[in-house]
Amino acid sequence: MNSAPKASRRIFVLDAGVFIQSHRHHYAFDIVPGFWNTLLIYHNAGTLVSIDRIKKEVLSGGKDDALEDWVKNTSPKTLWDTTKEPRVASIYGDMMDWVQSSTHYTSVAKRIFATNADGWVAAYAKVHGLTLVTHEQLNVEKKKEVPLPNVCKQFDVKWMNTFDMLRNLNVRFS
Structure with missing residues (x-):
């Protein structure tokens, strides 16, 4: 992965499928941890975000798996912006x-x-x-x-x- 993002304004908002499908298929935590680090790096640079309702949807599966652990313990609260606007x-x-x-x-x-x-x-x-990122x-x-x-x-x-x-x-x- 490139070391530092250049963008500093928000460009992308991520759908639940980005997290769920990436975890289950293309970017499993144990195979491509760099994907998940990339999400954090670009979020911290202000380039991408998701929303509170996506977080809730991701956690609603109750799978107690690596994705749920990442959402609860690694992803910053600021990744999940509010829809109460x-x-x-x-x-x-x-x-x-x-x-x-x-x-x-x-x-x-x-x-x-x-x-x-x-x-x-x-x-x-x-x-x-923003551009919506989805697997659909x-x-x-x-x-x-x-x-x-x-x-x-x-x-x-x-x-x-x-x-x-x-x-x-x-x-x-x-």
């Missing part, structure tokens, strides 16, 4: 209205979307002008779930996947 709540409401009024998605998909953190992280990204992909045909990039597209929120974020930051693991 009127502007975020307002945009979240707009996003929920759009999803709930859509005839495209199933009622189960709408209910699931309403209970997870996706709308909140998208609203936070919109309000703060745009899929306008999908009806049984509401892909986060579909919401991002509708509300003009930039998004990318974890690999593109790492490339954007010029991160290299060796």
